[in-house]
Amino acid sequence: MAAQSAAGELDRTDIQGMTMRPYRFPFAHYHVLNVSDSAKARRWFAGVAGRCTTVAGLDASPSQAFNVALSWQGLSAIGVPQATLSSFSQEFRQGMAARADRLGDVGDSAPARWDPPFNARVHVLAVVSAMTEAERNAASAALLSEVRDNGLTAAIAIDAKLLPGPDGGLVPIEHFGYRDGITQPAIEGSGEPVLPGAGIPDAGGWRALKAGEFVLGQPDEMGAVADLPTPASFSGNGSFVVLRKLHQNVWAFRNYLRSCARDDADAALLAAKMMGRWPSGAPLALAAERDDPALAADPQRNNDFTYLDDLQGTSCPMGAHVRRLNPRSGLTGPNGASVHRHRLLRQGLPYGSRLPADATADDGAARGAIMLLVNADIARQFEFVQKVWINDGNFAGLENERDPMIGGNDGSGTFTIPRVPPPRRRLKNLPAFVSTRGGEYFFLPGITALRSLAEPAAGTGS
């Protein structure tokens, strides 16, 4: 039975930093490692426990961070006992590729077409984050030289970093050209401020989400502590991180806009309607007519809305990307009752170079985003968002429509833009602008749990 009472105090020194706080490092290497010697690898994990960046460790704004996570195959490969392995949820045990049908990873996104190393089961995700490229590269070189003698083989180091803005400086935008990362869930006890729009709207403004939506062993939004994988000494203070490697077909996006817009201004409006924000990040909920960079630059204002005054979607369409992924108070009826049970903390960075604004043809280059989505319950949070909010329309009265930016559209998709006065405008023949190129589910253990791996009987606990 799930416990009804609150657990103990949140131990910020035992929880890996990316579990609760959005990383703002401009550079990262996402290392995928596989286990070749379980005893050596276990000792290595125990040894790096003290080097992992914790929630508390981020208080001092470090110039770099290090985090490690293991897939179910990885936990199995290092010899975590069967009783512990089988106590993890079905979706985590199966791994992302086996969940492809649920996730809409079919056709061009099917696991059979994924890039190495994700075309096979992978064991370990090690994340090196840094403020400068030099720091990141030095930390990665040190990591790679030590793993070889510690029972691990390096499968890939994915090079990810912020993209250059108009003046060449690095800015938080994604490849389609939109400011990214504005909305992050504020989490109780994380140390992050509760910016307007970050948590849950309540009478006094906005409040943070309960830690249990992200940290195992803490009370969640139902006020209870969910059942944990056993023993609790191994799973407590842990979390799950969903890795998605998403290729972005920027040329197809621009081409589609050209094909259905009347002129450049119309193309900008259609794109903003599809995204739910303007390129600067100004939300349509607050800036329905045109971009407003001053609004976008103000963290007290750029996210302070609920959609309660826009239930028809005439400012921001119901089907717009950012509204689907965070419907706030904008869902009427029963589907609005549980919106806060499907929140995700988003980490990750773009990979590949930008397609120049004046490109006249598709360069065919690999570019996209490495998404690291943190949640306590993969099925209830990530998989629900992917399956219902991204790839279904019924929850918002949108019939067969899917997310216009990242949904699994097949060239026959539609996107409805409500207008005042009516009639609505409808875009047709939507193709997919994003393809899945890899991914896996990882467990992000607490520091004590990592240390416990030094013991041969790790994971069985007492």
Place this chain on the structure above:
Amino acid sequence: MSVVLKAGKISALTAITRIIPGHAEALRKTLQALTAANGGKIASLGTIHIVRWVIFDDDTRLFFATNFDGDVEDYMRDFAERAPDGIDAIWGHCEGYPGARDYPKLRDYILGSAVETTGYYCATPNATVADINKALDWKGKFDTFLDQIG
């Protein structure tokens, strides 16, 4: 999940559970009250086309058959979180029921007592409850409009 059959967007689920001896009368009253007034709380869930309960086998067993939009796993948890009292009020009269507040156990109980569907036909497999209600609403408005100009 072979016990859940899908036609287009509509899923069908049938489950049979054993009623705790002496509880059939209370269960009968609960079900009649729950389904009175146009479905009441069931209608408010917004994704249930049809649900039918039958107490049979001399008041010893409960037959439950439903047609609903989407996949069972997507919505059962939300139902359990939104209306745990309603679920408890029904299956609380049945043997082995774990309670609605422990979702994995509830899922295992319902799916574990489900029986495979042998034949299934749905006339509107691609129209959800929301689609149908919206279409009927528009039809009503259009008729009103025609009445006014006629």
